[in-house]
Amino acid sequence: MADSDAVCVLVPTLDEAATIGDVVRDFRDAGYENVLVVDGGSRDDTQSVARSAGARVVEQTGTGKGQAVREAVTEHVDAPYVLMLDGDGTYSADDAETMLEPLMTGDADHVIGDRFADMRAGAMTPLNRIGNRLINRAFGFIHGESFRDILSGYRAFTHESFEQMHLTSDGFGIETEMAVECAKRSIPTTVVPVTYFPRPEGSNTNLHPVRDGGIIFLELYRRAKTNNxxxxxxxxxxxxxxxxxxxxxxxxxxxxxxxxxxxxxxxxxxxxxxxxxxxxxxxxxxxxxxxxxxxxxxxxx
Missing domain, CATH: 1.20.58 (Methane Monooxygenase Hydroxylase; Chain G, domain 1)
Incomplete structure (x- = not known):
C-alpha cells in the first residue's frame, strides 16, 4: 500500500450522517489516515460524526459537489494522490488499492472506478441504469473516448493532473467535466473494476435523476464546443x-x-x-x- 501521507481520501458530503462515520472508519482501518471530508453545510450531524470517526472536516465556502471538490483539492489537499468517493456508503475501501495502483506505477494520472463491473442488486434503479448507459454512449460518440462509467464517483488522480483541468461545474456534473477534460487534454486515464453497493437503509440520496441527468447532457454538449x-x-x-x-x-x-x-x-x-x-x-x-x-x-x- 502507498504511504498514507501520499494519499488523501477526499469525501464531499451533504447530509450523510447515517453513513459517513462508517465510510471514514473503513478507510482509516484500511490504512488511509488522511481522510478529508468537505461538507456542504449539512443540516444533520454529518460534520460531528465525521470528526468523531477520525476525519479532518472543512465546510466548503460555496455550494455543490463540484465546487467542494475544486476547493478541497486546491486549498486543503497537499498529498500528491487523491482518492475521491461519495460519503453514502456505496463504495468500498477494499477497492482503494485497485484504484491507486495505476497512479503508483505511473500507468495513469486519472483512474475511474467502473461500477458496472460489480453492481450489487438494488444499487441503481432501472431508470438510473438506462440514463447512465445513454450518457456513457453519448460521451463516447461526442468525445471519442470510452471510459465506460464517466458518472462514477469513485476516482483516483494525481494532484498535478487535477491542476491541468479547467473545471467550472458546481454540481453533480463534476464527474462528467473531469472525464471530458481527461479526453480533451490527453490525460492518461484508465478504468478499473469496483464494487458498487446500494445505499444503506436510512440514508437519502441528493441526486435527482431527471434534473441532474439533463444537466449532465447539457454539460457534455457544451464541452463539445472545444473538444469536438x-x-x-x-x-x-x-x-x-x-x-x-x-x-x-x-x-x-x-x-x-x-x-x-x-x-x-x-x-x-x-x-x-x-x-x-x-x-x-x-x-x-x-x-x-x-x-x-x-x-x-x-x-x-
Whole structure:
C-alpha cells in the first residue's frame, strides 16, 4: 500500500450522517489516515460524526459537489494522490488499492472506478441504469473516448493532473467535466473494476435523476464546443439547414399547388439554410484548427 501521507481520501458530503462515520472508519482501518471530508453545510450531524470517526472536516465556502471538490483539492489537499468517493456508503475501501495502483506505477494520472463491473442488486434503479448507459454512449460518440462509467464517483488522480483541468461545474456534473477534460487534454486515464453497493437503509440520496441527468447532457454538449467543434457546430448547423429545407419545401408546394406565396416564410427558410451552412463550414474549420493544434502539441512533447 502507498504511504498514507501520499494519499488523501477526499469525501464531499451533504447530509450523510447515517453513513459517513462508517465510510471514514473503513478507510482509516484500511490504512488511509488522511481522510478529508468537505461538507456542504449539512443540516444533520454529518460534520460531528465525521470528526468523531477520525476525519479532518472543512465546510466548503460555496455550494455543490463540484465546487467542494475544486476547493478541497486546491486549498486543503497537499498529498500528491487523491482518492475521491461519495460519503453514502456505496463504495468500498477494499477497492482503494485497485484504484491507486495505476497512479503508483505511473500507468495513469486519472483512474475511474467502473461500477458496472460489480453492481450489487438494488444499487441503481432501472431508470438510473438506462440514463447512465445513454450518457456513457453519448460521451463516447461526442468525445471519442470510452471510459465506460464517466458518472462514477469513485476516482483516483494525481494532484498535478487535477491542476491541468479547467473545471467550472458546481454540481453533480463534476464527474462528467473531469472525464471530458481527461479526453480533451490527453490525460492518461484508465478504468478499473469496483464494487458498487446500494445505499444503506436510512440514508437519502441528493441526486435527482431527471434534473441532474439533463444537466449532465447539457454539460457534455457544451464541452463539445472545444473538444469536438465539428459535432457541436455541425449538429446546430444540420438542424438549422434541415428546418430551412422543410420550410422551403412547404413554400414551394404551396406555390405550385395553390399559387399561394409565403414571402416571409421564404425569407425565414433562406436565412435558416444560410446560417446552417455557415455553421457547418465553421465546424469544419474549427475541427481542422483543433486537429492541427493537437498535432503540434504532440510534436512538442
Amino acid at each position: 467543434p465539428l459535432f457541436y457546430f455541425g449538429s446546430i448547423g444540420t438542424v438549422s439547414t434541415a428546418a430551412g429545407v422543410l420550410v422551403a419545401a412547404y413554400v414551394a408546394v404551396e406555390w405550385i399547388t395553390r399559387q399561394v406565396s409565403h414571402e416571409v416564410l421564404a425569407i425565414v427558410a433562406a436565412f435558416a439554410i444560410l446560417v446552417g451552412v455557415q455553421l457547418l463550414m465553421f465546424g469544419l474549420l474549427a475541427d481542422l484548427i483543433l486537429t492541427l493544434h493537437r498535432e503540434d502539441r504532440h510534436d512538442r512533447k
